[in-house]
Amino acid sequence: MPSSSAQTPGAALYETSGLIDQYLEFHFGPEALGVRNFPVACIEAITASISPGRRDRCLDLGCAVGRSSFELARHFEHVDAVDYSAGFIAAAQAVQQQGSLTYHVPTEGALTCQREITLQSIDAGEVAARVHFQTGDACSLPAALTDYELVFAGNLIDRLYEPQLFLDSMAERIRSGGWLAITSPYTWLADYTPQEHWLGGYAAADGSPVDTFHGLQTALADQFTLVDRRDIPFVIRETARKHQHTLAELTLWQRR
Numbered sequence: 001m002p003s004s005s006a007q008t009p010g011a012a013l014y015e016t017s018g019l020i021d022q023y024l025e026f027h028f029g030p031e032a033l034g035v036r037n038f039p040v041a042c043i044e045a046i047t048a049s050i051s052p053g054r055r056d057r058c059l060d061l062g063c064a065v066g067r068s069s070f071e072l073a074r075h076f077e078h079v080d081a082v083d084y085s086a087g088f089i090a091a092a093q094a095v096q097q098q099g100s101l102t103y104h105v106p107t108e109g110a111l112t113c114q115r116e117i118t119l120q121s122i123d124a125g126e127v128a129a130r131v132h133f134q135t136g137d138a139c140s141l142p143a144a145l146t147d148y149e150l151v152f153a154g155n156l157i158d159r160l161y162e163p164q165l166f167l168d169s170m171a172e173r174i175r176s177g178g179w180l181a182i183t184s185p186y187t188w189l190a191d192y193t194p195q196e197h198w199l200g201g202y203a204a205a206d207g208s209p210v211d212t213f214h215g216l217q218t219a220l221a222d223q224f225t226l227v228d229r230r231d232i233p234f235v236i237r238e239t240a241r242k243h244q245h246t247l248a249e250l251t252l253w254q255r256r
């Protein structure tokens with residue numbers, strides 16, 4: 001269903017079963033190295049910062065296997081949840097429809113251990129049906145995905161083939177007074193985003209550094225006001241003894 005234009009070499013990685021299991025562990029598994037569950041920490045920080053207002057419709061873009069979507073469903077009556085990866089969306093729908101899912105995580109060498117996640121264990125049984133999962137391309141969304149009070153793009157921008165297309169469409173999809181929450185570790189890689197489309201992380205023609213926060217400000221300043229900016233750490237487990245420990249930056253913008 002997604003357009004072939006999103007087929008950068010990196011995008012295909014998200015379809016591999018190892019990565020689906022890794023993201024199930026990241027979203028639903030036990031916390032590692034004392035760092036809080038990332039989707040839970042993001043949605044708590046965002047919902048505490050936005051005004052109570054209308055909490056009817058929100059959009060989780062790049063939702064992966066769905067934990068942030070279920071967390072948003074505690075606060076919003078309807079959550080549209082979109083990801084480019086059919087494998088991630090199928091896993092999220094399996095959790096939603098069956099109420100549980102088993103997967104395997106590497107321990108060491110060729111050894112793995114089995115995990116089971118349940119909607120009950122994250123206390124989301126009552127709200128999970130509010131989420132509508134679908135495949136889609138954040139750079140070319142269908143017209144019906146509009147009129148949102150909040151759009152959450154968790155660690156998405158530096159995985160898009162042309163992030164400016166996504167940013168340009170936000171003003172028409174978020175209501176006046178509504179919110180755009182972006183997290184990212186700004187790890188630009190040409191496998192996902194051709195360098196001419198990076199929002200930052202490069203030197204300008206005069207040699208001065210352009211960082212991604214300033215790239216976001218440039219892209220959003222006409223229509224959005226920056227309301228919050230903070231770090232949110234996350235840990236992705238590779239094996240029982242090896243993890244990626246990363247700092248994402250959360251920026252929260254209000255549509256004027």
Ligand SMILES: C[S@@+](CC[C@H](N)C(=O)[O-])C[C@H]1O[C@@H](n2cnc3c(N)ncnc32)[C@H](O)[C@@H]1O
Nearest residue numbers: 006014062064083084085136137138154155159
């Ligand atoms: C680094 S993961 C972050 C997933 C999740 N939001 C999180 O914070 O754990 C990036 C996600 O963006 C998705 N993605 C990549 N390109 C996309 C596109 N063009 N449209 C929608 N989703 C995309 C990937 O499939 C993947 O689920």
